[in-house]
Amino acid sequence: MGAGDDTLAGLFAASPLHFAGSPLYSRVGQVVAGDERLLAVAAQARAGQIPSNLLFASVHYLLLRDPAHELAAWYPSLGGTAEGDPGPAFTAFCLDRRAEIVALMRRRLVQTNVVKRSLVLRAGLAVVASMTREPVTLVEVGCSAGVHLRFDDYRYDFAGRTWGRASSPVVVSAAWRGETAAPDLDPVPDLADRVGIDLNPIDATDPDERRWLRALVWPENGAHAVLQDAALEAVARNPPRTVAGDAVEVLPQVVAEVPRGAPVVVFHSATRIHVPAGRREAFDAAIADVGRDHALFHLSYEAYEGLDETSFGLTLSRDAGPGRLLAVGHGHGEWLAGPV
Ligand SMILES: C[S@@+](CC[C@H](N)C(=O)[O-])C[C@H]1O[C@@H](n2cnc3c(N)ncnc32)[C@H](O)[C@@H]1O
Structure with missing residues (x-):
């Protein structure tokens, strides 16, 4: 799998390229690429939208709204400084909150407004x-x-x-x-x-x-x-x-x-x-x-x-x-x- 692989798993495996500058997304992208259950969640993205951006943003949105979950420890945006593998916490969060994530991925768009x-x-x-x-x-x-x-x-x-x-x-x-x-x-x-x-x-x-x-x-x-x-x-x-x-x-x-x-x-x-x-x-x-x-x-x-x-x-x-x-x-x- 890699940048030239246009499957959903290939898209997530190429996260270090697409999210260069985000060690967290580079890492969890690999986790999603290797987990059929997470790929099934990502496959719910609204047609025409890039599933990796939408999945990562949906998880981040839910954490910003309610940062109590242990996964927040890996998010610098929430003060997290955890080191080590975020995979187990990310996987658990996506499976526990599957319904909310899917609802966001069907409704929301990738709309990052980059001021620079x-x-x-x-x-x-x-x-x-x-x-x-x-x-x-x-x-x-x-x-x-x-x-x-x-x-x-x-x-x-x-x-x-x-x-x-x-x-x-x-x-x-x-x-x-x-x-x-x-x-x-x-x-x-x-x-x-x-x-x-x-x-x-x-x-x-x-x-x-x-x-x-x-x-x-x-x-x-x-x-x-x-x-x-x-x-x-x-x-x-x-x-x-x-x-x-x-x-x-x-x-x-x-x-x-x-x-x-x-x-x-x-x-x-x-x-x-x-x-x-x-x-x-x-x-x-x-x-x-x-x-x-x-x-x-x-x-x-x-x-x-x-x-x-x-x-x-x-x-x-x-x-x-x-x-x-x-x-x-x-x-x-x-x-x-x-x-x-
Ligand atoms: C990644 S954002 C970029 C936003 C902004 N141009 C920037 O550079 O910060 C892409 C935006 O394009 C909009 N968009 C995508 N396809 C469009 C279309 N066919 N017509 C109008 N807007 C579209 C999306 O809704 C989204 O807000």
């Missing part, structure tokens, strides 16, 4: 600003709670400089690993409007929705949890407009409200990978169609051919033309490099 990707959006918007002086409408496809739609509320510490709102409590920091000068994060275009589209927009004012977002953050990644909370506060204070639905159906309706010929930036990050393979052509076509009646700038931060599992490519295409690789970066926005 806002820096990538900002870098892409700075390139757009060099191509148009007009105010743009920003449409984020797969916006989750909408933290990127408030990108201009945050401060950015990047490549030895500070950008954005200096006094912001949301401080996004990332390293520049390129051999050339780091890209500017300014200026960015004025926004005529901003709107998010998601299968299930998350309400940042709802504590239970926020607990699910917290559960999606890997247990070792306390810094991300703190940053996410700060960004969700900013979103809750000033929620951006979001529209619920599949982008294939909703994007044309949203863009129809924008004056003909006006510039539209369609941005998505870590979203296309969650679109079932059979829907991806329609997903791409819906975005390309925006270019029929509008000046389209398509910014994508997604898995990219030739990069490893932990890295994404930032591409920009104009009016549905071929995508230009602007940069490569860490999937969770820890660093940016390029152009390559």
Whole structure:
């Protein structure tokens, strides 16, 4: 079993690749891969969702709600410092709480909203600003709670400089690993409007929705949890407009409200990978169609051919033309490099 094995057991066995940076998920992924009872639980994931992300988040969510179970001792997010094998406690928890886990896996989606990707959006918007002086409408496809739609509320510490709102409590920091000068994060275009589209927009004012977002953050990644909370506060204070639905159906309706010929930036990050393979052509076509009646700038931060599992490519295409690789970066926005 391994990364090339597309069975459910193969997916879990490849956890050290998919969850690099989470020793706990790397380890329990192997446990699930070797246990038919746990695989049977994981097989209940909602169609089109990645079962390992959903199973781990469902367990984490239940522990966050009620941390009394001994399994919590392995979760740094709950103050756990246990060493040794988490397998027996993880297995016991999944079997005891099977019904609740399955209910969550059937209802919930993988919606991790990674604040640091806002820096990538900002870098892409700075390139757009060099191509148009007009105010743009920003449409984020797969916006989750909408933290990127408030990108201009945050401060950015990047490549030895500070950008954005200096006094912001949301401080996004990332390293520049390129051999050339780091890209500017300014200026960015004025926004005529901003709107998010998601299968299930998350309400940042709802504590239970926020607990699910917290559960999606890997247990070792306390810094991300703190940053996410700060960004969700900013979103809750000033929620951006979001529209619920599949982008294939909703994007044309949203863009129809924008004056003909006006510039539209369609941005998505870590979203296309969650679109079932059979829907991806329609997903791409819906975005390309925006270019029929509008000046389209398509910014994508997604898995990219030739990069490893932990890295994404930032591409920009104009009016549905071929995508230009602007940069490569860490999937969770820890660093940016390029152009390559
Ligand atoms: C992993 S999250 C990433 C969220 C955000 N883009 C980020 O980078 O932080 C993927 C999001 O895409 C949404 N999504 C997946 N397929 C979609 C579709 N066809 N139309 C609209 N939203 C979709 C999911 O509901 C989820 O909120």
